[in-house]
Amino acid sequence: xxxxxxxxxxxxxIISAVNTALVPAVAAAYGYNAxxxxxxxxxxxxxxxxxxxxxxxxxxxxxxxxxxxxxxRAGLLIGLLWVVEIGINSIITPPLPARDIIDNVFWAAVAVxxxxxxxxxxxxxxxxxxxxxxxxxxxxxxxAVACCTALWFIVIAMGLIVRxxxxxxxxxxxxxxxxxxxxxxxxxxxxFLGAFMHLTVLGIGMxxxxxxxxxxxxxxxxxxxxxR
Numbered sequence: 001x002x003x004x005x006x007x008x009x010x011x012x013x014i015i016s017a018v019n020t021a022l023v024p025a026v027a028a029a030y031g032y033n034a035x036x037x038x039x040x041x042x043x044x045x046x047x048x049x050x051x052x053x054x055x056x057x058x059x060x061x062x063x064x065x066x067x068x069x070x071x072x073r074a075g076l077l078i079g080l081l082w083v084v085e086i087g088i089n090s091i092i093t094p095p096l097p098a099r100d101i102i103d104n105v106f107w108a109a110v111a112v113x114x115x116x117x118x119x120x121x122x123x124x125x126x127x128x129x130x131x132x133x134x135x136x137x138x139x140x141x142x143x144a145v146a147c148c149t150a151l152w153f154i155v156i157a158m159g160l161i162v163r164x165x166x167x168x169x170x171x172x173x174x175x176x177x178x179x180x181x182x183x184x185x186x187x188x189x190x191x192f193l194g195a196f197m198h199l200t201v202l203g204i205g206m207x208x209x210x211x212x213x214x215x216x217x218x219x220x221x222x223x224x225x226x227x228r
Contacts, residue, residue, distance in 0.1 A: 008072035008141075009065040013054045015144045019199075020047035022151040029155070030188035032181050039189065043196055071134045074117045075141025075207070081110050082146035082198060090153055093164045107202070114138055114207055118214025119221070126222040131215020132208070139207010143199035150195035154188050161187050 027040035058065045085106035088094065094102060117138050122131030153161060161167060162183045171183040180186035 007066065008069040008076060009054075009058055011076060012072050012141050012144060013051065013058060015141075015148050016047065016051040016054055019144065019148050019151060020044065020051050022148070022155060023047055026151060026154050026188060026192055030185045032185045033179055035179075036189045036192075039192065043192070046196075068133065068137050071117070071121065071137035072141045074134070075114075075138030076145060078110055078113045078117070078138060079142035079145025081106055081113070082142060083149045086146065086149050086153065090157065090160050090164065093166070096166065099166065110142065110202070111206065111210060114142070115210045115214045115217075118211040119218040120214075122215040122218025123222045124218075126219065128215040128219040131218045132211040135211015135214055136204065136208045139203045139205070139211070140199075141203075142207070143203015146198035146203065147195040150191050150198065154191050154195075158184050158188065161191060 023040055023044045027037060027044075031037050031040060085103065088102060089099060093099075114135055118131040118135040121134035122128060124130070167183070167187055171186060175183060175186055178186055180189075
């Protein structure tokens with residue numbers, strides 16, 4: 001029997017597979033109209049494709065999956081920052097403006113960590129491409145961790161979400177015209193959209209952009225150091 005090493009790539013693949021399974025679980029529990037079911041279907045297709053591509057990459061290029069392990073490991077660690085931020089907002093539930101400040105601090109920390117990751121890998125490899133890959137892969141990994149955390153909160157900790165004073169106030173103001181049958185369904189899909197925003201925009205998108213910037217910085221510094 002062949003043993004599969006729990007490498008960073010395998011961990012990312014497992015997280016992506018879990019996210020894929022959680023999407024229909026959310027839809028089954030809280031789907032309430034055609035619009036949110038379309039959101040769920042789109043997210044499910046996205047997750048199936050992403051997970052399939054990761055699996056194919058690992059199967060066809062195991063050496064490559066090993067080589068990018070450092071990028072993914074960095075992203076998984078960066079993703080823990082999102083876990084802490086989501087936990088603070090959902091469990092401690094700080095009021096405004098403290099919550100906005102906390103969100104901004106964690107966003108900035110993730111951005112700086114991702115940029116630094118890209119710059120360091122580009123510097124070490126003396127290649128711009130290494131920085132771009134580090135940013136993109138670490139962004140994917142950190143975003144997947146954040147997405148998984150948010151989806152699990154929907155599935156197993158909805159009680160915390162609906163007791164959040166800010167959420168209660170939002171439901172009172174917007175809930176009656178939202179079309180949602182209750183506060184749980186409303187915030188299930190508010191959180192759902194936030195989960196996939198972390199994966200796509202703040203994860204893959206921001207990671208790639210910061211990878212380009214970090215790659216340029218790392219390559220430039222490496223070039224200057226070589227000329228000395």
